[in-house]
Amino acid sequence: MKQYVSVTAKFDSDGNILPLKIHWDDGRSFEIDRITDIRYAASLKAGGAGIRYTCRIKQVEKHLFLEDNRWFVNNEKEH
Amino acid sequence: MRTILHSDCNGFFASVECLYNPQIRNKPVAVCGDKDKRHGIILAKNEIAKKYNVKTGEPIWQAVQKCPELVTAQAHYDRYIRFSKLCREIYSDYTDNIEPFGLDEAWLDVTGSVMLYKSGRNIAEEIRHRIKNELGITVSIGVSYNKIFAKLGSDYKKPDAVTEITKDNYKDIVWKLKASDLLYVGKATEKKLSKLGIYTIGDLANFPLPQLRNNFGKWADILHNFSNGLDFSPVMKSNEVSAVKSIGNSTTAIRDLENLEDAKIIFMVLCDSVCRRMREQGFRAKTVCISVRDTDLQSFTRQKKLDVSTNITKDVLSVCMELFKENYTFSKNIRSLGVSVTDFEADTLSHQTSIFQSEEEIIKSEKLDSTLDTIKNRFGNFAVKPAKLMFDKNLSGFNPKEEHTVHPVGYF
Numbered sequence: 001m002k003q004y005v006s007v008t009a010k011f012d013s014d015g016n017i018l019p020l021k022i023h024w025d026d027g028r029s030f031e032i033d034r035i036t037d038i039r040y041a042a043s044l045k046a047g048g049a050g051i052r053y054t055c056r057i058k059q060v061e062k063h064l065f066l067e068d069n070r071w072f073v074n075n076e077k078e079h
Numbered sequence: 080m081r082t083i084l085h086s087d088c089n090g091f092f093a094s095v096e097c098l099y100n101p102q103i104r105n106k107p108v109a110v111c112g113d114k115d116k117r118h119g120i121i122l123a124k125n126e127i128a129k130k131y132n133v134k135t136g137e138p139i140w141q142a143v144q145k146c147p148e149l150v151t152a153q154a155h156y157d158r159y160i161r162f163s164k165l166c167r168e169i170y171s172d173y174t175d176n177i178e179p180f181g182l183d184e185a186w187l188d189v190t191g192s193v194m195l196y197k198s199g200r201n202i203a204e205e206i207r208h209r210i211k212n213e214l215g216i217t218v219s220i221g222v223s224y225n226k227i228f229a230k231l232g233s234d235y236k237k238p239d240a241v242t243e244i245t246k247d248n249y250k251d252i253v254w255k256l257k258a259s260d261l262l263y264v265g266k267a268t269e270k271k272l273s274k275l276g277i278y279t280i281g282d283l284a285n286f287p288l289p290q291l292r293n294n295f296g297k298w299a300d301i302l303h304n305f306s307n308g309l310d311f312s313p314v315m316k317s318n319e320v321s322a323v324k325s326i327g328n329s330t331t332a333i334r335d336l337e338n339l340e341d342a343k344i345i346f347m348v349l350c351d352s353v354c355r356r357m358r359e360q361g362f363r364a365k366t367v368c369i370s371v372r373d374t375d376l377q378s379f380t381r382q383k384k385l386d387v388s389t390n391i392t393k394d395v396l397s398v399c400m401e402l403f404k405e406n407y408t409f410s411k412n413i414r415s416l417g418v419s420v421t422d423f424e425a426d427t428l429s430h431q432t433s434i435f436q437s438e439e440e441i442i443k444s445e446k447l448d449s450t451l452d453t454i455k456n457r458f459g460n461f462a463v464k465p466a467k468l469m470f471d472k473n474l475s476g477f478n479p480k481e482e483h484t485v486h487p488v489g490y491f
């Protein structure tokens with residue numbers, strides 16, 4: 001399911017945007033340890049398309065999407 | 080020899096809606112206009128709905144009869160415009176010769192990049208992959224040495240496919256297609272062709288040209304060239320804005336129009352939009368054209384050439400009403416009306432003054448129009464309007480200027 005999230009991000013001097021921290025609406029927030037890949041991609045599961053950041057968060061790989069100016073993740077049921 | 084691609088997004092509107100709603104993706108889906116506003120026709124359908132023979136342009140009730148479990152989705156034009164732009168950004172990685180044909184189709188002249196990618200097919204395959212992965216929709220692409228065959232190629236195999244039409248294989252692929260698949264062969268031409276015993280594009284290509292000319296006049300040469308792949312028209316550069324040849328708006332009214340007053344309300348709104356767009360572009364027009372469609376879906380158009388070109392809303396409206404009164408008697412109620420203007424000249428040109436018309440009057444009207452334009456640009460389309468439009472707010476409550484969408488323009 002598509003879930004919009006709030007994100008703390010950094011704009012570098014070249015204008016690139018790098019997400020640093022994801023904040024869930026239940027109050028929890030997760031530091032992004034590493035970004036391993038950045039590319040344009042569609043998310044068929046969540047339903048949307050934008051810039052896809054492949055993030056490592058505590059050994060777990062997670063896709064974070066920037067669509068226009070909103071961030072979203074695919075929220076699987078077990079989470 | 081040129082290498083030209085024609086890329087066509089499969090069921091564009093429906094694909095975008097399916098991307099955004101994963102739960103309807105495996106069902107027959109059709110994108111429809113607003114039923115309550117009587118725009119309830121099928122605008123696009125996905126592959127599953129296609130199997131049920133759901134057709135673009137048919138009313139929703141008819142489609143539901145063919146396919147009872149059809150999911151109808153509302154159209155989101157902002158999304159389609161965004162995806163269309165994203166597609167063009169991908170195309171622009173391969174060439175700057177991109178000529179859009181509507182929102183979902185485009186020609187690309189990739190002659191200059193072929194050396195880099197070894198062949199046109201490789202470029203087409205890469206574009207197909209990228210659009211699928213990056214945008215989540217599918218395209219079919221035709222690769223050929225002219226625009227006409229490239230377009231036939233993109234129609235040949237759908238969805239998510241690449242078809243290459245070369246000088247060696249076009250007789251096997253193109254010539255076996257129905258004549259009506261060719262650009263500019265519509266219903267009327269198809270009928271005329273079949274009377275001559277021409278059913279396929281191959282028949283057309285091999286038909287003696289003089290005899291074709293007897294039947295089709297100057298179009299004969301075009302049809303002959305198209306069917307033989309002798310089309311040399313260039314793919315426009317993406318920064319070349321094609322010259323605007325006409326500006327028009329039309330609408331299906333929210334209810335049937337029963338009298339002259341109703342028609343005038345619709346014409347007022349349409350003329351306001353058309354003239355505002357004309358003034359934004361800096362044009363004056365010399366020809367005004369109206370189109371009328373009655374409740375039996377019979378339609379006609381009438382046009383009038385003016386003595387002096389104009390972009391004044393009031394003047395265009397009066398021409399429309401004149402044309403309408405001369406040509407329609409309300410034998411039937413009216414379903415939709417349209418206004419368009421053509422024969423442009425720049426509004427900076429000086430014009431011949433007339434002894435029959437007061438120049439002061441014209442200047443006054445121009446000032447009034449430009450003041451109204453400023454107000455509408457600042458405070459919105461409905462900020463100021465003629466009192467007449469207040470009589471029936473439902474009827475006049477549409478905004479053709481912002482709601483209008485871009486349709487493919489003619490090939491020439």
